[in-house]
């Protein structure tokens with residue numbers, strides 16, 4: 001009797017653009033994104049490899065395609081995504097083993113993963129150009 005029913009406002013709309021994401025969340029999102037980039041890149045790179053191995057003319061065509069600033073830039077992006085996916089993947093597996101899964105250590109390992117990737121990305125840039 002006399003009970004007041006307060007209605008919760010549902011559904012709750014979380015606007016991801018207005019929420020400040022913690023570094024571990026950013027690392028996690030980037031890991032998924034880098035996995036998808038790697039997946040599509042692999043298909044294109046395998047096609048290029050197969051085309052280059054098909055004949056001498058195919059090889060020369062691929063050399064022609066891969067020569068240019070825009071393509072180098074894409075290759076550098078692919079290598080950076082792959083580097084992050086591997087580094088982030090190793091981080092994930094370490095966490096799966098029960099290490100670095102607390103709030104502070106998780107944030108620290110995310111920063112380390114991003115830092116290592118930045119270094120590898122510079123190396124990839126030197127390699128490509």
Ligand code: HEM
Nearest residue numbers: 031032035036038039040042085086087088089090092093
């Ligand atoms: C051809 C190479 C690869 C492709 C195309 C690929 C693709 C992907 C994709 C798309 C995801 C996201 C799945 C999701 O979040 O639903 C994923 C997750 C994952 N990848 Fe890879 N990956 C590759 C190589 C690797 C390597 C070399 C490692 C290890 C160093 C790795 C470790 C992981 C881990 C641990 C996850 C799960 C992360 C989580 O639990 O959120 N991957 N991969």
